[in-house]
């Protein structure tokens with residue numbers, strides 16, 4: 001069986017939605033499960049509703065119009081969406097004016113986007129002669145813990161999903177992004193989490209392939225909003241794709257590859273509007289990269305903070321690193337990059353909400369310095385960090401345009417050379433490296449020239 005996941009622009013723009021419906025119908029004879037995201041932009045509006053920052057009446061009115069118009073565009077009756085839209089309106093009365101909702105209420109409200117999208121997609125399929133049914137993730141057996149906003153599937157989820165989705169006629173159209181606690185409360189898996197939903201379902205059902213249908217022709221050599229000439233990367237390993245997703249390639253939710261990796265299920269990223277493009281195939285082993293340079297793609301992540309703990313006295317003493325990481329661990333802050341010197345250790349973190357408490361504890365261990373406004377840039381390709389000359393070439397290019405590198409980490413995974421720069425310089429760095437490493441080249445360069453591309457040919461790259 002296969003899982004086909006359609007993202008927000010694939011289901012949310014009528015022309016793309018028609019294309020997505022056609023793609024499913026062409027495969028209707030196969031054993032499928034479809035996963036859908038909310039129509040593009042809808043989750044943002046629901047998050048706004050939950051925050052209470054904007055008038056809730058106005059948000060509900062806009063969401064009403066959008067979904068009713070979409071129903072008309074797809075030729076399905078309004079009554080497919082009106083019960084859910086009425087329920088959403090009722091949420092206004094249950095919320096204290098202007099006050100943010102609780103975490104559990106936030107997830108219940110955020111869920112309307114995927115619920116509406118699944119009803120619309122299933123009804124449109126049925127109307128076109130392919131019987132389908134909308135299935136809430138919870139009904140599909142996707143049980144999670146109660147970490148609202150960032151829920152994790154429970155160990156028994158694989159079994160409950162396999163049971164709940166054992167019967168796949170009529171075709172299940174499952175809500176992405178959502179889960180349910182054992183006591184029946186709706187959870188969400190984190191923003192962009194529908195990709196993760198597809199992978200969880202695919203792994204539980206032993207899929208032969210998980211397909212992520214989106215608005216780019218695969219995972220590209222860089223974020224196309226930063227590098228318009230970025231090109232699709234035909235093959236990636238799970239490790240490479242995970243690093244890219246983790247370091248900012250939004251096209252895949254960072255956790256997507258975990259369930260696929262565990263079960264060895266290939267993941268394909270495809271373009272709904274251009275279904276004949278080959279897209280990107282992600283599997284356990286990387287195809288040897290034909291480029292001499294070996295880097296395949298560059299990602300960048302904004303909103304990074306570096307924390308440096310300096311202690312002349314203690315760094316080399318055994319147990320020092322353990323003490324530092326124990327503090328981050330206890331406050332449940334994920335650490336991304338780590339570099340050490342003889343007298344200091346620097347780490348980067350994304351989430352600064354609990355940082356003040358961490359800093360005050362770390363001050364008991366050494367002198368602490370916090371630097372905000374940074375970005376991580378990750379140059380990804382199996383073997384890239386150990387490729388002779390790659391690091392030298394990267395940092396020569398950066399030096400040539402006067403970019404200061406704050407931290408460098410040659411990912412232990414051997415697939416990622418990452419470093420930290422000032423946030424405002426990240427886009428320029430990605431563009432420079434994309435060109436400088438030949439990722440924009442139509443023809444695969446035979447090998448990296450000893451000196452790389454002359455810097456003066458890169459003048460336009462920034």
Ligand code: ADP
Nearest residue numbers: 007008009214215216219220222223249250251
């Ligand atoms: P969907 O709604 O289908 O889930 P997303 O908007 O979540 O789509 O992800 C697709 C977007 O991810 C692309 O339109 C692109 O702007 C962005 N993106 C960032 N990095 C990459 C990359 N390396 N390859 C492809 N897309 C990327």
Ligand code: ASP
Nearest residue numbers: 037043177191192193194
């Ligand atoms: N609709 C959700 C979001 O916008 C999940 C997703 O798109 O994958 O975050």
Ligand code: MG
Nearest residue numbers: 007192250251
């Ligand atoms: Mg997405």
